[in-house]
Amino acid sequence: MVEHIQAPVLDIRGLRTEFLIDGQWHAAVRGLSLTVERNETLAIVGESGSGKSMTALSILGLLPKGSGRIGSGEILYGGQNLTRLNERRLRRIRGSEIAMIFQEPMTSLNPTMRVGEQIAETIQSHRRIGKREARELVQALLRKVGIPSPEKRMDDYPHQFSGGMRQRVMIAMAIACEPKILLADEPTTALDVTIQAQVLAVLNQLKAEQGMAMIFITHNLGVVALIADRVAVMYAGEIVETASVSELFNHPAHPYTEALLAAMPRVDVKSAAIRPIPGQVPSIQAMPRGCAFAARCPLKIERCEQDAPRLAPLKDAGLHRVSCFVRNPEAA
Amino acid sequence: MSSFEPLDGVHIGHLRKHYFVGGGWFGKGRQEIRAIADVSLIIRKGESVGLVGESGCGKSTVARAVLRLVEPDAGSIVHDGIDVRALSGAALRQYRKRAQLIFQDPYASLNPRRTVRQTLEEPLRVHRQGSAKDLARRVESAITEVGLPVEALSRYAYEFSGGQRQRIGIARALILEPDFIVADEPVSALDVSVQAQILELLHALKTSRSLSFLFVSHDLAVVRHFCMATNVMYLGRIVESGPTDVVLDAPQHPYTRLLRDSSPVPDPAQRIDLSISAQELPSAAAPPPGCAFHPRCPRAQARCRAELPVLKHVHGQPEHRVACHFPL
DSSP, rough: OOOTTTTSEEEEEEEEEEEEETTTTEEEEEEEEEEEEEOEEEEEETTTTTTTTHHHHHTTTTTOOOTTTEEEEEEEEEEGGGGGHHHHHHHBBBBTTEEEEEEEEEHHHHHSOOHHHHHHHHHHHHHHOOOHHHHHHHHHHHHEEETTHHHHHHSGGGGGHHHHHHHHHHHHHHHTTSSSSEEESSSTTTHHHHHHHHHHHHHHHHHHHOOOOEEEEEHHHHHHHHOEEEEEEETTTTTEEEEHHHHHSSSOHHHHHHHHHSSSSSSSOOOOOOOOSHHHHHHHHOOOOOHHHHHOTTTTHHHHHHHHOEEEEEEEEEEEOOOTTTTOOGGG | OOOSSOOOOEEEEEEEEEEEEEOOGGGGOOEEEEOOOOOEEETTTOOEEEEETTTTTHHHHHHHHHHSOOOOOEEEEEEEEEGGGOOOHHHHHHHHEEEEEEEEEETTTOOOOBBBBHHHHHHHTTTTTTTTHHHHHHHHHHHHTTTTGGGGSSGGGGGOHHHHHHHHHHHHTTOOOSSSEESSSSTTSSSSSHHHHHHHHHHHHHHHTTTEEEEEOHHHHHHHHHHHEEEETTTTEEEEEEEEEHHSSSOHHOOOOOOOOHOOOOOOOOOOOOOOOOOOOOOOOSSSSSSSSSOOOTOHHHHHHHSOOOOOETTTTEEEOOSSSSSS
């Protein structure tokens, strides 16, 4: 397990990300705090609307201008608060020190440009290097992410690659400047399981080789179990539980984490019953006063609808933190 | 097929569908895509049968060919003794009421300019199913059956969440009271909690209406949950079939093993060794000779490169069949 000896690469404190809906600001991320360390994969798991992608966009300063903003909180990276940086300084960090890969690589690649040129462009926008040197670097990168015969493939266009290969190209582009932090937002969701396993392997190996911190956003608990060192479970804009990967799967404590696990069909056990989670995620325009999960929670007590629980360490399990009055008396 | 076999259910024999793509004048550069090379399946009455495989293996083409939404080149489709491929005109239209499709993306398959009521009424109108009053009654009962309120009928598809839209898609498939449903990745686009709701709904409908299902999916966990029998497809052919538990717990084909091992399990103690090697499904335009899986197979030998393996019974397992020269 990763111990808290070194300072975290990224330290988010009380992040509140808001969106303008019908003339009013509503929070999609509500007071989120998390840290990631060198050579660590933090998985953020949650369903659509949990705020996990908005967290990633907040880190990169990519919120839609005019309709999205960081209401409060700090995103500390390398001694600076990213929420306070101007666009020019942010652009210098984005893509070089903090890089990102998305679910659908086709929409992030330029269809009219050879993939090698696109990767070279990324490098050249952050570093001054010659054409030949860039070409060699691109080849090495494509080889690193497991693309066969990179010297030929680098001159192909994106449409000539399969989904899995395109995602490898995206990864090559993301790691081109040896980022300290890689944000991966559902990078394998559109892929077949066989290809998913290959892409996860590439990411895992790069993380270890380059000592990157990786934030891996997914809705799939199976993928979390495969790749994460630590897990944060998000619900309605908040982290409701966080723990090391083994602790989370062996001793899930928040009723929402339990409900997610119980709703998931498993390939490894005989058709056990799955339990759907009743109801829906509350809309960000109608966030309840107390615990956001209370309306769907089988363990709900009166207090859950009155007060909002706090993400607090479980007794005797320092790194395992749970925001639930019933399961964690410290959450009060 | 032997004449002693009961003809209840859906029997699909040696289905074939090739497509031609590209090609200019004189057929130069024309490529033949063998989407379905040879597929046989049996879906017994009230049973749900899974069809799994990677994108591009031909499973969605099978889903459509079985319903004759694309016309197969060859093969037989027999439903409760009816030779579906021989039907045409009024008889085919009549038959279509019995066999319906549920799509992956309910949004793309619902007309955005129609209310839910119009969407659900349309099949009834096409098939002239009674008076306006009867139609209203059937539409209302269908929407309630899939767990949506009657008020939903006056709204448009975009007003619903993904899970609710899939419920509407299911209601549309059920409105003509079919007994056979082909579901093509019906829960793939949904979040896990919503996915569980839809799977539960499909299961309830299957029991209450004794529906038979051909369930096409790339997700082995979902198939394990929903299907009693499973067929594994690779480049246009079934390479393994049998009871789902047996196929997944004791796979005989190396490809089934690969799929099973690549499927994530929510248990970090069962982490698999991830391999970064790039091995992908070959093109169906140029399938490898012999066993199409041999370029990816760790057990491949000379025979695999030359000779196509046929589906054979696994020793001692009458329901379990595998197409492999050197099964696991």
